Amino acid sequence: MSGETLALSQNEHNVNYLDYQGKHKGIWGWLLSTDHKRIGILYMITVLSFFAVGVTLGFLIRLELLTPQGTIVGPQAYNEFFTVHGIIMIFIVVIPVIPSVFGNFFLPIMLGAKDVAFPRLNLLSWYLYIIGGAMILLSLVLPGGAADTGWTFYIPYSVRTGTNMIFTLAAVFIIGFSSILTGLNFLTTIHRMRAPGMGWFKMPLFAWSLYATSWIQVIVTPIVGITLLMVIVERVFHVGIFDPTLGGDPLLFQHMFWMYSHPAVYIIIVPAMGVISEVVPVFSQRTIFGYKFIAYSSLGIAIFGSLVWAHHMFATGMSNTAEFVFSLLTFLVAIPSAIKVFNWTATLYKGSIKLEPPLLYALAFIFLFSIGGLTGIIQGALNVDLYLTDTYFIVGHIHYVVFGGTGFGLFAALHYWLPKMFGRMYNKKVAKVAFWITFVGFNILYFPFLILGWLGMPRRSYHYLPQYQVYHVIATVGSWILVTGLLIMFINLLVSIIKGKKVTEENIWGGETLEWKVATPPTVENFEEIPQVVEGPYEYKQNEYELEEEVK
Amino acid sequence: MLADASNFVQPVDNTFIIIVSICVFFLILITALMITFVIKYNSKKNKKAKNVHGNVPLEVTWTVVPVILVLYMFYLGWTGYKHEVSPPKNSxxxxxxxxxxxxxxxxxxxxxxxxxxxxxxxxxxxxxxxxxxxxxxxxxxxxxxxxxxxxxxxxxxxxxxxxxxxxxxxxxxxxxxxxxxxxxxxxxxxxxxxxxxxxxxxxxxxxxxxxxxx
Known part of the structure; x- marks a missing residue:
C-alpha cells in the first residue's frame, strides 16, 4: 500500500507542470503555486498585459502628435499619458520582463535545479509586483489624476503638482522590492544550486547575464526605494531634503534618482543580451565565439554601468571634474557592449545558419541595439550632449536601446522558448511576416526622433512648431505599422498556445543547454535525476567529430 | 536647415559629424558582416558548421581600437565643453x-x-x-x-x-x-x-x- 502511494506520487511528479494537480486546484493551483515555471507564466501574463497598456498609451501619444496641438487630448492628459507610459514601460515592463518571465522559468532548468533557492519568496515577489502594477493603473482613474511629472519625478515639480504623486511613488517603491527579492533569489540559486559539474564557466550565458543583472538589482534598487520614500516624507511632513523652498537641493534628487535609474538601463538590457547569447549559437549550430569575453563583459557592464549616472545631468552645471569623469566613464562603458556585439557577429562565422524567427529577432536586436548604443556614444561627448540632451534625440536613443534592445530580445525569447513552455509551435511564416512589419514600423517610428532631436525639438512637448510636423507625421504613421506588426505577432503566439501544432520532442531547435534535455513541456520537478554536467553549454562536439571523419 | 548663429555651432557640429561618421562605419560593418554570414553560411548551403571557439588577437583588436576611438571622441567633447564654460572677461x-x-x-x-x-x-x-x-x-x-x-x-x-x-x-x-x-x-x-x-x-x-x- 505504502509502496503504491510512493509510486503514484513519483508518477505525479513526472507529469508536465501544466497538467499537474497539487494541493490547490484550478486557478489556486496557479495563484498559490511556488513552482518557478508557473510563477514565470504568471509574470508572463501580467507583464505582457501591462505592455499592452503601455503600447496603447504610446499609440495615443503618437496620435496626439500628428498635428502641432490638440489632435485628440489637452496638455494635461498628454502629460499624464507620457508619464504613465514611461512608468509602466520602465518599471513594470522592461525592468522585470526577461528575468521574471524567462529567468524564473529557465534559470533553474539551465542550472540543473528543481526550483529557485527560495520558491515562496519568489511567489511573494509576484504579489508585490502586481500590487504595485495595480496601483499604477488605479492612479489613472483616481481623482486628482495620474502623475504628470515624467517617469523621472524631478523635484521641485513633483512636490508642486497636484496629481496622485504619493500613490505613484509608493507603487514604484513596492515594485522595487519585487525586483530586489527576485535578484536575491537568482543570486542564491546561481551560487548554490548548480548541478554537479557545472562550474562557473560551464554556465549558459543567459545565466551569466542574470547573475550580473541580479547584483545590480540588489545593490542599486534600494537607492531608488529610499529616494522615493524621502520624496514622500518631504511631501507629507515638509522636511526639506530636495525641495528648494524648504532649503533642500533638487540636484541631490537627480543624483539619487539616476544612481538607480542608470544602472536600471543595464538591468533592462543585460538579460536581453543573455537571450541573444543563447539564440545566436543555437541557430548557427556551432560553439559561441569568445564565451569568457561575453561572460566577463556582462560583469564589466554591471560595474562600469553603476558609475556613469551623472551623464544624465551634464546640463545641470556640475563641476568640471564631475563632467570630465562621467563623460570619460560613459565612453568606456560602451566597450563591453561593443565586445558582445563583435562576438555575436563572429559566432555566425562558419556556422550552419537557420534563419528561424528567434534568430531574425536576435539579429534585429544586434542592429537596433547598435544604433541605440552608438547614439548613446554621440551623447557621451560633452559639447554635443549639451546640445542634444532633453531633445527627441534622447527619446530616440532610449527607444532604440530599450525597445530595439530589450523589446526585440523579449520577442526573440518568446519565439525561442514558448514552444518549450507550452509544447506547441507557432506558425513560423506568420511569425516572419510579423517580424518584418514590426522591424520596419519600428524604424519608421523612431528614426525620425533622432532627426527631430538634431533639429532641436524638445522632448515631453504637447505642442510643437510647424517646422517639425513632417517628422512627427512620419513617426505616427510608423507607430501604426509597428502596432500592426505587434498585433500579428502576439495573436500568432496566443493562437499557438491554444491550438498550435503539438511539439513533444525535447530538443526543438538543436540547443545544448539543459532546458533542451528535459521533457516538452517540462515536468513538475524538471529532472527525474539531477544531471551530471561534463561539458560547456555550446560545445557542438558533433561538428568536430564530423570534421575528424572528413579528415579520415 | 538648422541655423548657424553662434561661435559654438562649428565645434558642436564637427564633433557630432566625426562621431556619427565613426558610428555609421561600425554600424555598416556589423550589419554587412551579419548579412554576409547569414547568406554565406546558410544551412541550405553550408550543412556543416565549424567550431571557432575564439581568437585572442581579434578580441584584443576589437577592444583596443574602440578604446582609442572613444578616448578621441571624449577629447573632442571635453575641449568643446571647456570652451563653453569659459566666458571671456569682457562678456x-x-x-x-x-x-x-x-x-x-x-x-x-x-x-x-x-x-x-x-x-x-x-x-x-x-x-x-x-x-x-x-x-x-x-x-x-x-x-x-x-x-x-x-x-x-x-x-x-x-x-x-x-x-x-x-x-x-x-x-x-x-x-x-x-x-x-x-x-x-x-x-x-x-x-x-x-x-x-x-x-x-x-x-x-x-x-x-x-x-x-x-
Whole structure:
C-alpha cells in the first residue's frame, strides 16, 4: 500500500507542470503555486498585459502628435499619458520582463535545479509586483489624476503638482522590492544550486547575464526605494531634503534618482543580451565565439554601468571634474557592449545558419541595439550632449536601446522558448511576416526622433512648431505599422498556445543547454535525476567529430 | 536647415559629424558582416558548421581600437565643453529668469524684456535663475543648453555670429504649458542694439517716474 502511494506520487511528479494537480486546484493551483515555471507564466501574463497598456498609451501619444496641438487630448492628459507610459514601460515592463518571465522559468532548468533557492519568496515577489502594477493603473482613474511629472519625478515639480504623486511613488517603491527579492533569489540559486559539474564557466550565458543583472538589482534598487520614500516624507511632513523652498537641493534628487535609474538601463538590457547569447549559437549550430569575453563583459557592464549616472545631468552645471569623469566613464562603458556585439557577429562565422524567427529577432536586436548604443556614444561627448540632451534625440536613443534592445530580445525569447513552455509551435511564416512589419514600423517610428532631436525639438512637448510636423507625421504613421506588426505577432503566439501544432520532442531547435534535455513541456520537478554536467553549454562536439571523419 | 548663429555651432557640429561618421562605419560593418554570414553560411548551403571557439588577437583588436576611438571622441567633447564654460572677461552680462511658463531677461542697467536682444559679435554671458521649478535654457541655433535650477545660478555664454531671430525653448519638462514656454533671441547690429537699449532705458526711467507721480 505504502509502496503504491510512493509510486503514484513519483508518477505525479513526472507529469508536465501544466497538467499537474497539487494541493490547490484550478486557478489556486496557479495563484498559490511556488513552482518557478508557473510563477514565470504568471509574470508572463501580467507583464505582457501591462505592455499592452503601455503600447496603447504610446499609440495615443503618437496620435496626439500628428498635428502641432490638440489632435485628440489637452496638455494635461498628454502629460499624464507620457508619464504613465514611461512608468509602466520602465518599471513594470522592461525592468522585470526577461528575468521574471524567462529567468524564473529557465534559470533553474539551465542550472540543473528543481526550483529557485527560495520558491515562496519568489511567489511573494509576484504579489508585490502586481500590487504595485495595480496601483499604477488605479492612479489613472483616481481623482486628482495620474502623475504628470515624467517617469523621472524631478523635484521641485513633483512636490508642486497636484496629481496622485504619493500613490505613484509608493507603487514604484513596492515594485522595487519585487525586483530586489527576485535578484536575491537568482543570486542564491546561481551560487548554490548548480548541478554537479557545472562550474562557473560551464554556465549558459543567459545565466551569466542574470547573475550580473541580479547584483545590480540588489545593490542599486534600494537607492531608488529610499529616494522615493524621502520624496514622500518631504511631501507629507515638509522636511526639506530636495525641495528648494524648504532649503533642500533638487540636484541631490537627480543624483539619487539616476544612481538607480542608470544602472536600471543595464538591468533592462543585460538579460536581453543573455537571450541573444543563447539564440545566436543555437541557430548557427556551432560553439559561441569568445564565451569568457561575453561572460566577463556582462560583469564589466554591471560595474562600469553603476558609475556613469551623472551623464544624465551634464546640463545641470556640475563641476568640471564631475563632467570630465562621467563623460570619460560613459565612453568606456560602451566597450563591453561593443565586445558582445563583435562576438555575436563572429559566432555566425562558419556556422550552419537557420534563419528561424528567434534568430531574425536576435539579429534585429544586434542592429537596433547598435544604433541605440552608438547614439548613446554621440551623447557621451560633452559639447554635443549639451546640445542634444532633453531633445527627441534622447527619446530616440532610449527607444532604440530599450525597445530595439530589450523589446526585440523579449520577442526573440518568446519565439525561442514558448514552444518549450507550452509544447506547441507557432506558425513560423506568420511569425516572419510579423517580424518584418514590426522591424520596419519600428524604424519608421523612431528614426525620425533622432532627426527631430538634431533639429532641436524638445522632448515631453504637447505642442510643437510647424517646422517639425513632417517628422512627427512620419513617426505616427510608423507607430501604426509597428502596432500592426505587434498585433500579428502576439495573436500568432496566443493562437499557438491554444491550438498550435503539438511539439513533444525535447530538443526543438538543436540547443545544448539543459532546458533542451528535459521533457516538452517540462515536468513538475524538471529532472527525474539531477544531471551530471561534463561539458560547456555550446560545445557542438558533433561538428568536430564530423570534421575528424572528413579528415579520415 | 538648422541655423548657424553662434561661435559654438562649428565645434558642436564637427564633433557630432566625426562621431556619427565613426558610428555609421561600425554600424555598416556589423550589419554587412551579419548579412554576409547569414547568406554565406546558410544551412541550405553550408550543412556543416565549424567550431571557432575564439581568437585572442581579434578580441584584443576589437577592444583596443574602440578604446582609442572613444578616448578621441571624449577629447573632442571635453575641449568643446571647456570652451563653453569659459566666458571671456569682457562678456555682456544678462540675467535670465525662468518661471512657469515664461522667460524674462534683465540687463545690468536694469532694462527688462521678454525677448533677448543681443549685439552681433560680442560675447554674452547669461546668468540663469529659476523662480519655481527646473527649466532649461535652450537655443538650438546657438547649439547651447543649460538647466535653470532654483537656488542655483548656472551660467552660459555665446558669441552671436549671425543677424536674425532664433527660438528659445524650455528643454526641461516643467508642467502643463511646458511646450508653450518659448521666447526668442534677436541678434542685432551693434548700432541697432544700442538704439533699442537706449529706447528701453528711457521708457523704463519714465515708468518709475510715472508711478511716483501717481
Amino acid at each position: 555682456m552680462v544678462v540675467n535670465v529668469y525662468a518661471q512657469m511658463w515664461r522667460w524674462s531677461y534683465k540687463y545690468s542697467n536694469g532694462v527688462e524684456s521678454d525677448t533677448l536682444f543681443v549685439p552681433i559679435n560680442k560675447p554674452v554671458k547669461v546668468l540663469l535663475h529659476s523662480r519655481d521649478v527646473d527649466h532649461s535654457f535652450y537655443i538650438p541655433a546657438f547649439r547651447i543648453k543649460k538647466d535653470v535650477i532654483p537656488n542655483r545660478t548656472n551660467f552660459e555664454w555665446f558669441l552671436p555670429t549671425r543677424l536674425g531671430t532664433y527660438d528659445v525653448f524650455c528643454a526641461e519638462y516643467c508642467g502643463l504649458r511646458h511646450s508653450y514656454m518659448y521666447s526668442a533671441v534677436v541678434v542685432l547690429p551693434q548700432d541697432k542694439f544700442d538704439q533699442w537699449m537706449a529706447k528701453q532705458a528711457a521708457s523704463d526711467s519714465d515708468t518709475p517716474a510715472d508711478t511716483t507721480s501717481m
